[in-house]
Amino acid sequence: MESKYIFEKSSIGTSVGVADFSYRxxxxxxxxxxxxxxxxxxxSVLPAYTQAPVFYKLVMDGGxxxxxxSERTSSSGRGNGRIFPDVEKAGLGDQKxxxxxxxxxRTSPTPCPGxxxxxxxxxxxxxxxxxxxxxxxxxxxxxxxGQNVPQAERQALSSSHIPxxxxxxxxxxxxxxxxAATVLTSLSTSPLVLNPSSAPPVPEPASKTWKEVLSxxxxxxxxxxxxxxxxxxxxxxTPSPPLSNDASKNFLLxxxxxxxxxxxxxSTHFMFEDPIPRKRKNSMKVMxxxxxxxxxxxxxxxxxxxxxxxxVHLGRNSDSxxxxxxxxxxxxxxxxxxDSLTEGLSSLTPTSPTTAxxxxxxxxxxxxxxxxxxxxxxxxxxxxxxxxxxSAPSTLCHIRTDHAYQGPVAHVRTVSIGEKRQPAASTHTTxxxxxxxxxxxxxxxxxxxxPRGEAKKCRKVYGxxxxxxxxxxxxxxxxxxxxxD
DNA sequence: ATTGCCGGGGC
DNA sequence: GCCCCGGCAAT
Numbered sequence: 001m002e003s004k005y006i007f008e009k010s011s012i013g014t015s016v017g018v019a020d021f022s023y024r025x026x027x028x029x030x031x032x033x034x035x036x037x038x039x040x041x042x043x044s045v046l047p048a049y050t051q052a053p054v055f056y057k058l059v060m061d062g063g064x065x066x067x068x069x070s071e072r073t074s075s076s077g078r079g080n081g082r083i084f085p086d087v088e089k090a091g092l093g094d095q096k097x098x099x100x101x102x103x104x105x106r107t108s109p110t111p112c113p114g115x116x117x118x119x120x121x122x123x124x125x126x127x128x129x130x131x132x133x134x135x136x137x138x139x140x141x142x143x144x145x146g147q148n149v150p151q152a153e154r155q156a157l158s159s160s161h162i163p164x165x166x167x168x169x170x171x172x173x174x175x176x177x178x179x180a181a182t183v184l185t186s187l188s189t190s191p192l193v194l195n196p197s198s199a200p201p202v203p204e205p206a207s208k209t210w211k212e213v214l215s216x217x218x219x220x221x222x223x224x225x226x227x228x229x230x231x232x233x234x235x236x237x238t239p240s241p242p243l244s245n246d247a248s249k250n251f252l253l254x255x256x257x258x259x260x261x262x263x264x265x266x267s268t269h270f271m272f273e274d275p276i277p278r279k280r281k282n283s284m285k286v287m288x289x290x291x292x293x294x295x296x297x298x299x300x301x302x303x304x305x306x307x308x309x310x311x312v313h314l315g316r317n318s319d320s321x322x323x324x325x326x327x328x329x330x331x332x333x334x335x336x337x338x339d340s341l342t343e344g345l346s347s348l349t350p351t352s353p354t355t356a357x358x359x360x361x362x363x364x365x366x367x368x369x370x371x372x373x374x375x376x377x378x379x380x381x382x383x384x385x386x387x388x389x390x391s392a393p394s395t396l397c398h399i400r401t402d403h404a405y406q407g408p409v410a411h412v413r414t415v416s417i418g419e420k421r422q423p424a425a426s427t428h429t430t431x432x433x434x435x436x437x438x439x440x441x442x443x444x445x446x447x448x449x450x451p452r453g454e455a456k457k458c459r460k461v462y463g464x465x466x467x468x469x470x471x472x473x474x475x476x477x478x479x480x481x482x483x484x485d
Numbered sequence: 486a487t488t489g490c491c492g493g494g495g496c
Numbered sequence: 497g498c499c500c501c502g503g504c505a506a507t
Contacts, residue, residue, distance in 0.1 A: 457488080476490095477489080478489090
């Protein structure tokens with residue numbers, strides 16, 4: 001599912017257990033608050049706003065590394081062994097392992113696009129792809145703790161990492177997985193110390209923090225295919241610590257003026273209101289994402305999205321409820337894991353924050369969302385690795401489409417979150433490829449063909465039988481204008 | 486073999 | 497302009 005974690009025993013004969021978490025978008029991570037934990041962000045990896053994974057190291061209090069036994073009930077170890085108190089309760093409920101790489105993947109050394117595996121000698125690594133999430137974590141932690149952990153202390157803690165062998169035992173760790181998932185989930189709400197790349201402990205206003213992240217990540221609000229609408233940006237559930245729930249809510253509201261704000265707010269409210277991690281059953285919410293080119297709008301109701309499409313994209317009278325059903329073509333249904341909604345935001349810019357890149361394309365949602373993290377399609381993620389390779393956004397959302405012709409798009413695109421992003425800091429070769437296309441130099445000479453984009457074109461999406469639905473360019477055998485690359 | 490779309494038409 | 501399509505290159 002959304003969280004990928006690897007739980008394994010130290011190959012060393014010692015009882016020391018190490019959990020390697022690659023934190024993917026979708027899930028919040030939470031730790032038993034009783035267990036003091038220091039979370040460090042491994043800043044060496046990437047820019048905060050990038051999709052690239054950010055690593056967090058969890059060090060259990062006492063300066064020792066987290067000692068977790070592979071057995072579910074293992075209570076031994078420091079930290080009281082209560083690291084995953086909810087494991088049993090949580091069950092595997094949302095662990096739909098669709099086979100995608102991002103989900104509950106424990107062992108595979110197989111590169112999961114977009115997913116950065118634990119670093120060598122990994123400890124408890126949280127791969128947080130969502131910038132917003134990072135901020136959130138930091139915020140929440142500070143809020144809970146009311147203070148930051150001294151830098152020195154953190155460093156000391158971090159020094160006590162116990163390297164773990166990379167080979168993992170693939171089998172029979174369902175319970176472990178569950179525990180890991182639970183931990184990940186709970187992390188989002190529990191107090192954590194986030195040390196963003198050795199940032200000064202100065203209590204920087206959380207709002208600023210996430211703001212920065214957002215600005216960096218979403219400077220081009222629509223740049224991400226899988227991103228949410230610009231308004232969504234505020235959604236990142238990274239309320240500033242000092243803010244009360246209400247305050248956060250208000251903030252969100254104030255920053256969002258449309259339906260999205262509503263929806264998002266609702267979800268975020270849900271997330272923040274209750275400090276205690278909730279059960280997953282409440283975490284999934286069906287949302288509707290506009291697939292219109294350059295539009296990332298996500299609404300909670302189909303009628304809302306239809307109205308949006310009708311009025312905004314189709315230019316129809318907003319007052320009229322008349323619908324010929326055409327709107328259906330332009331949105332897809334997605335399931336958003338509210339637990340990781342925040343994270344999702346970060347993932348919105350799955351690939352790279354293409355601040356410089358062209359805006360997302362028509363059916364971006366999938367490709368971007370992926371990033372969205374958020375909204376990533378679980379199944380498609382893993383399956384369509386090729387697409388994902390570009391950004392590897394892990395999204396929590398499961399995209400479903402009701403439209404047959406849309407199906408291909410949704411699935412594929414979803415996976416390839418960030419596919420369209422052409423960010424300055426592109427990390428994917430594919431992106432570069434696209435980039436080249438837009439480069440003037442590349443274009444010029446006759447004879448140089450525009451590299452084929454990865455996006456499905458009208459022909460493929462709709463099929464010959466629905467040729468009338470193609471964009472004109474496709475009909476004329478010209479470069480597709482709808483599913484641009 | 487399929488697909489995307491350039492280049493070159495006809496109207 | 498709009499529309500088509502031969503044919504090539506990428507997949």
